[in-house]
Amino acid sequence: MIYLDYQATTPLAPEARDAMLRWLDGPDGTGFGNPHSAHRMGRMAAAAIESARDKIAALFPPGGKVIFTGGATEAINLAIRGSGNGGKVSYSAIEHSAVGDTAKAAGKSHILDVGRDGQCDANQDVPDDTRLIAVMQVNNEIGVIQPTVEWHRRAKEANALYLCDAVQAFGKMQITSADLIAVSAHKFHGPKGIGALWVRDGVELTEMQTGGGQEHELRSGTLSPALIAGFGAAAELASQHMEEDAAHVEALWSRARELFADWTLNGSAEARWHGNLNIRRDGLDVARVMSDVRDVMFSAGSACASGSGRPSHVLKAIGLSDAEAKSSIRLGFGRYTTLEEIEIAANKINAAAKEQGL
Incomplete structure (x- = not known):
């Protein structure tokens, strides 16, 4: 099988798997300790967590702390719900549902417009009572x-906090300046079930998950x-x-663009992570392909929306019709994708489209 769905999840890096095995048991049987216990095994596990925290923090801007969560969705919930309940949450029309649904559920919200190229212009107005602005760094569907x-800067002018969903950017490019940043390990060759919220120094949050307050008194539960x-x-x-990874992705992107030259690209080609190729052929039956x-x-x-039968809210937000959105596919590739795999996949997908007379 050829895997081209890197935006959904990425293959686990062998180095990450090896690091995990030590703390599932370990060759001497001492790797399973509770990191919140005071005895030697607990202290060993806690030290492993803090070592990992330092490695993760190195990819964030300076001047903040890393709060471990069960994934980016939990991190986003902590950021939106924990940062207050007065005022609106303003978010871009192409945010992940973890942002949009949580903003709506948490209280008042406002949707920010995006252009045909998939970018959300920072010069647009935001409501006067906006308390938090959420605009992701790289879109998960179109890669913009x-x-x-x-x-x-706009959030500071509005006396609001800025939340950035950096799930698709983390580990691939420099992470943006923000007040709150959500990430997930499985999007850059780590394991599923673990993520983090980076919180800028001076930003105060309310605990949303009560219990033992193990994680900086903001998130309760035994850490893994x-x-x-x-x-x-x-x-x-x-x-x-x-x-090295970015150069490899660029080579894959260039070849994929050649192989799908007669398809229409959704979103900007320039302001884009080139490991995401979202393209369409008018009239294409994607399910058949x-x-x-x-x-x-x-x-x-x-x-996250596959199987719903609804056209993508992201593709709709950039001006595509229902028919255009439903005739689109997304190819995602990265570190472990080969040029040969791109070529084989393109030949198969193009042949399937040709069978439909396209």
Whole structure:
């Protein structure tokens, strides 16, 4: 099988797997300790967590702390719900549902417009009572990079906090300046089930998950040394290979663009992470293509909304019709994708489209 769905999840790095195994048991049987216990095994596990925290923190801006969560969705909930309940949450029309649904559920919200190219212009008005602005760094469906520095400045002008969903950017590029940043390990070759919220120094949050207050008195529950060690190993690996990974992705992107030259690109080609290729062919039956090409793993929109039958809210927000949105596919690739896999996959997908007379 050929895996081209890196926006949904990424293959676990061997280095991350090795780091995790030590804290699932360990060759001497001492790796399973509770990191919140005071005895030697607990202290060993706690030290592993803090070592990983340092590796992860190195990929964030200076001047903040890393709060471990069960994933980016929990991190986003902590950021939105924990930062207050007065005023509106203003968020871009192409945010992940973890932002949009949480903003609506938490109280008053306002949707920010995006252009045809998929960018959210920071010069647009925000309501006077906005308390938090949420604009992601890289969109998960179309890969468009947002003007996050401008949005952080805009939030300061509005006396609001700025939350950035950096899930698709973390480990791949420099992370933006913000007040709150949400990330997830499994999007950059770490394990599923672990993420983090970075909180700028001076930003106060209210605990949303009560119990023992184990994680900086903001998040209760026993931390997993194994998951966090895997997270840390993936972060260290990303830090060491970021330029190399980016060059590899660029080569894959260039070849994929050649192979899909007669398809229409959704979103900007320039302001974009080039590991995301979202394209369409008018009239294409995507479900039929996916059935015909079962050995290539790709997406018809985001994995979070697959199977819903609804057109992507992201593609709709950039001005596509229902028919155009439903005739779009997303190919995601990265560190472990080969050029040969791109070529084989493109030949199969193009052949399936040709079978439909397209």
